[in-house]
Amino acid sequence: xxxxxxxxxxxxxxxxxxxxxxxxxxxxxxxxxxxxxxxxxxxxxxxxxxxxxxxxxxxxxxxxxxxxxxxxxxxxxxxxxxxxxxxxxxxxxxxxxxxxxxxxxxxxxxxxxxxxxxxxxxxxxxxxxxxxxxxxxxxxxxxxxxxxxxxxxxxxxxxxxxxxxxxxxxxxxxxxxxxxxxxxxxxxxxxxxxxxxxxxxxxxxxxxxxxxxxxxxxxxxxxxxxxxxxxxxxxxxxxxxxxxxxxxxxxxxxxxxxxxxxxxxxxxxxxxxxxxxxxxxxxxxxxxxxxxxxxxxxxxxx
Numbered sequence: 572x573x574x575x576x577x578x579x580x581x582x583x584x585x586x587x588x589x590x591x592x593x594x595x596x597x598x599x600x601x602x603x604x605x606x607x608x609x610x611x612x613x614x615x616x617x618x619x620x621x622x623x624x625x626x627x628x629x630x631x632x633x634x635x636x637x638x639x640x641x642x643x644x645x646x647x648x649x650x651x652x653x654x655x656x657x658x659x660x661x662x663x664x665x666x667x668x669x670x671x672x673x674x675x676x677x678x679x680x681x682x683x684x685x686x687x688x689x690x691x692x693x694x695x696x697x698x699x700x701x702x703x704x705x706x707x708x709x710x711x712x713x714x715x716x717x718x719x720x721x722x723x724x725x726x727x728x729x730x731x732x733x734x735x736x737x738x739x740x741x742x743x744x745x746x747x748x749x750x751x752x753x754x755x756x757x758x759x760x761x762x763x764x765x766x767x768x769x770x771x772x773x774x775x776x777x778x779x780x781x782x783x784x785x786x787x788x789x790x791x792x793x794x795x796x797x798x799x800x801x802x803x804x805x806x807x808x809x810x811x812x813x814x815x816x817x818x819x820x821x822x823x824x825x826x827x828x829x830x831x832x833x834x835x836x837x838x839x840x841x842x843x844x845x846x847x848x849x850x851x852x853x854x855x856x857x858x859x860x861x862x863x864x865x866x867x868x869x870x871x872x873x
Contacts, residue, residue: 612636612638613633616632616633616636616722617633619719619722619723620633620636620723622719623719623720623722623723623767624723624838625770625774625777626777627777628838628839631839632723632838636722638722640725640726642718642721642726642729643726644717644721644726644729644730644733645713645714645717645718645720645721645726645729645733646718648697648713648733648756649710649713651698652697652700652706652709652710652756653706653710655698655699655700656700656706659675659678659699660703675699675700675701675754676752676754678699679692679695680692680695680696680698680699681695681696681699681752681753681754682695682696682741682744682745682752682753682754683752684745684749684750684751684752684870684872685872687745687866687870687872692741693738693741693742693745694734694738694741696741696753696754696755697737697755697756697758697759698756699755700754700755700756701754701755704796705754705755706755708793708796709755709756709757709760711793712760712763712764712793712794713733713756713759713760713763716760716763716764716767717729717733717763720763720767720835723838724835728834728835728842729763731834732762732763732766732826732827732830732831732834732835733759733760733762733763734759735762735826735830735831735855736759736760736761736762736763736765736822736823736824736826736827736831737756737758737759737762737819737823738758738859739762739819739822739823739825739826739855739858740753740757740758740759740761740818740819740820740823740826741753741758742822742858742859742862742863742866743818743819743821743822743862744818744819744822745862745865745866745870746818746862746865746866746870747818748817748818749871749872750871750872753818753819755819757819757820757823758819758820758822758823758826759823760823761819761820761821761823761824761827762823762824762826762827762830762831763831764794764824764827765823765824765825765826765827765828765831765832766827766828766830766831766832766835767827767831767835768828769827769828769831769832769835770832770835770836773832773836798817798820802817826855829851829854829855830848830851830852830855832851833845833847833848833851834848
């Protein structure tokens with residue numbers, strides 16, 4: 572017990588020393604007049620680094636930190652999803668907003684098993700949502716988590732993880748729930764969460780600041796709510812409605828825990844030189860080829 576107490580005190584002292592050094596560096600930068608926007612941008616980047624990166628690479632991030640390019644991928648994809656929802660909820664009025672009716676299932680964007688030859692539907696389904704709760708949950712999660720991730724890792728990496736989750740979601744749905752339609756960006760959102768939380772688990776002591784547990788509980792609550800809505804749409808939809816698959820949530824999470832974890836853990840390294848990235852890509856491509864083979868030759872939807 573005494574040894575554990577000493578180790579804990581040592582860890583606290585190290586953290587205090589690090590914070591002291593960071594404060595001294597900030598004071599020096601202020602004194603040297605480095606950047607007119609120091610307090611605002613520097614504080615934002617510092618907070619983002621604490622939530623998104625383990626301690627050893629935070630200094631590297633802060634030395635390079637800028638908003639060029641800004642987090643455009645998440646912003647643009649969120650605006651596109653919102654625009655499509657407004658189109659189907661307002662311009663093509665539904666009976667209710669909480670759960671949209673057959674309009675979304677007739678959309679050329681929705682993944683439908685009987686129209687699998689229209690290959691764009693395996694990606695475009697992410698733009699269509701089944702109701703207010705569905706789109707609010709997805710937009711909230713991808714903005715709150717996606718923008719900080721994009722500030723750190725930039726749009727190319729975040730876009731790769733997001734779209735990998737979206738494609739994994741539709742392919743998994745075509746295998747495990749082959750007769751059901753699919754809508755929503757949950758595959759991409761869960762991919763971002765999967766990659767981020769794998770990093771949190773591996774670097775728990777260095778990535779969770781004060782009140783981090785509260786934030787994790789809030790995110791878990793949102794995930795549970797989103798999964799609950801998906802399960803309702805799949806198993807308890809009214810008889811005159813059309814149930815929607817929920818397999819994309821699980822597949823997107825697994826895509827994030829493999830590809831996403833690798834991409835987000837390579838902040839200060841060249842991604843293409845990391846063997847973990849190629850292993851994850853090889854596994855993903857193998858699953859993709861199996862799904863394509865299944866859809867062409869074995870699917871009950873044929």
